Amino acid sequence: MKPVTSAAPSMPVSHRWTNGWGGGKWGKGKRECPFYKRVPGTSFVVDAFSYGGVPGATGYFLTHFHSDHYGGLTSSFAHGTIYCSPVTRALVLLQLRVDETRIVALPIGEEVDIMDAGLAKGGTRTGRTIKVTLMEANHCPGSVLMLFKVPNTLPNSPPYIYLHTGDMRAHRSHLEIPVLRSLHRIDALFLDTTYCRPQYRFPPQDEVIGDAWRDARAKAAKVAESGPDDSAVSEESLPQKPTGLLGWLKITPRQQSASLVSKASRIQPLNAFTRLLSSTPRTLIAVGAYQIGKERLFKALAISLRTSIFSPDSHKRRVLRTLGDQELTRLIVDDPRRACVHVVGMGKVDKDGALEALEFANARGGSFGRVVAIRPTGWTWGGKGHQTAKVERSGQFSVRDLRPYLAHPKVTVVPLPYSEHSSFDELEMFVTGLSKHPGVRKVVPTVGSGQGWKEIQRLCDMFRTAGESSPPVANDAILPPVTELE
Ligand SMILES: [Zn+2]
Incomplete structure (x- = not known):
């Protein structure tokens, strides 16, 4: 498929994991986009509309049409290009009347090349192509998981793989999705941890x-x-x-x-x-x-x-x-x-x-x-x-x-007890299954707060290590050196 290009940014993108977890920091009256909403090594962000224009961001990915994910998106949005599923695009146009030339619907289950219009060090375009695949999230109509393959700047090195789940209800069939089966590893799994507590056990x-x-x-x-x-x-x-x-x-x-x-x-x-x-x-x-x-x-x-x-x-x-x-x-x-x-x-x-x-x-x-x-x-x-x-x-x-x-x-x-988020058991099944194959180097919870988050991270790491034999990898080891990216 022909590559699509996101709009030009105004600043280089940041690739660091140093913003910390949380709903975003407040500064000068404006919230800062939290690290887990950025796709590392790119100028792309996921479900990040409530921070105004995110510095350096050119591609705004929307996993599904729930207000806690599209919040902040209005008809005057002009910070970049929005990418989402065809159903979500139809809902954004119907409900929010965003300029339709700014929203690109991506197909489900098909790898698409998207030109990263972000700026590298020195202000030149990175000119890199990011491969993106959407998969059904089993959450609400139009909801998708997003898989990003980010080129590695080191010679002969495989791309970095990031899977962002948005909101999802994990099902055994997710582990059988061909594009996930074909991977050699996932560098970071950004996971919907809404019910990542043992008391949240509910039936299918x-x-x-x-x-x-x-x-x-x-x-x-x-x-x-x-x-x-x-x-x-x-x-x-x-x-x-x-x-x-x-x-x-x-x-x-x-x-x-x-x-x-x-x-x-x-x-x-x-x-x-x-x-x-x-x-x-x-x-x-x-x-x-x-x-x-x-x-x-x-x-x-x-x-x-x-x-x-x-x-x-x-x-x-x-x-x-x-x-x-x-x-x-x-x-x-x-x-x-x-x-x-x-x-x-x-x-x-x-x-x-x-x-x-x-x-x-x-x-x-x-x-x-x-x-x-x-x-x-x-x-x-x-x-x-x-x-x-x-x-x-x-x-x-x-x-x-x-x-x-x-x-x-x-x-x-x-x-x-009818949920559209994964139960505790389903989270375990999903993370452990992916950790067995293709392998997951880091799980990043996207829902949680304060002390609760630490416990959620511990449980996610437990699922991950249960699925693999190799030891956990430190946070910064999963990213290319910052100098490589800027
Ligand atoms: Zn949702």
């Missing part, structure tokens, strides 16, 4: 939703279609019914009532799955979500319950239709009466918010009598009393692991 998304049986059956059907082979699955071994949240919606009112362990005497059971949405008055399912994210959850609910998806926020509906997911786009409707799954703000999945959603729909001709408010968040884990969904048994997450509670005679709240 498909177990929480309870639609793993659908995937398993679809896979089995595909295998059957292409003829029997070693991967053929017997009918008996397939999960027979929905589990998790869908399983809970399906069980009978009596069982459901028994599963509502808290305030049991005040419980008014819901209708069972088949009658849940068609009975009068109907049940509205309000799902909490941020600007983007949780799509997989409400899509699975709508498909399984054979209904559509609505959001009281017309702009949110427009955003959902921008995500390039045809199946999702087909499910979105503008009439609240036609959908039983309503997407609301994350702050609205409580008693008052749920009643508000009910009122909104009924004021427009809806006939809803009650609400199941679903609060999907990793932070549910370790919460208080009945609000907590705990997986205490080994094996698959099931109906019995949910802890719904009655917040109002018309409102049942279901906290769901």
Whole structure:
């Protein structure tokens, strides 16, 4: 692919690791871009829009469209060229109205040459080409991992390899991505450490939703279609019914009532799955979500319950239709009466918010009598009393692991341990797996603070050393000498 060039910078780029960890330092009223947001040895920065123009930076990479990552980016942005995935580009244009000539969408899974327009020592252009590959991050639509291959100025030396995860939910399949398999090592892994604490253990998304049986059956059907082979699955071994949240919606009112362990005497059971949405008055399912994210959850609910998806926020509906997911786009409707799954703000999945959603729909001709408010968040884990969904048994997450509670005679709240960040176990799997192959020389946590960060770094180093036999490498040893770079 033809190289693309970022805009010219005003100052040489700094390559040192000396800024320290943290949210950026404050100086002269302006925050300084923290070291882990720079791609070492380049004039590129990642998710660094809240610092004004970063000195020396020419390429501004955006991993995904969440405000804590694009914060500071406005329509007047003119500090350089923005690089991101096609979906993120569409969202930036729709939401922020940034000059479209400043945003370059990079393909997923394809290595692209990007000219580093940074200045070397003496003010001349480095003229170097950085190879960049984007990979799906499994976090929200358009979210990507970014792999940078930075040329080594020493003769006959391999490039420096940096992997920036942005926000991600690590999955075993990440370790099988061909571009990662083909590497000889990763010099620095900039890692989303949001849940890098042993108490953050939550089940996989498909177990929480309870639609793993659908995937398993679809896979089995595909295998059957292409003829029997070693991967053929017997009918008996397939999960027979929905589990998790869908399983809970399906069980009978009596069982459901028994599963509502808290305030049991005040419980008014819901209708069972088949009658849940068609009975009068109907049940509205309000799902909490941020600007983007949780799509997989409400899509699975709508498909399984054979209904559509609505959001009281017309702009949110427009955003959902921008995500390039045809199946999702087909499910979105503008009439609240036609959908039983309503997407609301994350702050609205409580008693008052749920009643508000009910009122909104009924004021427009809806006939809803009650609400199941679903609060999907990793932070549910370790919460208080009945609000907590705990997986205490080994094996698959099931109906019995949910802890719904009655917040109002018309409102049942279901906290769901549904996270779009890696759990502690998944972080261990990802870092240990990459450390085995291709090898990781340094893990740099990108989420944490103060004393907590030290512990996170210790855990990351533990995962890394578990995956390799060679001893840890000192921070500065992973970078070319500064004189080589300036
Ligand atoms: Zn995010």
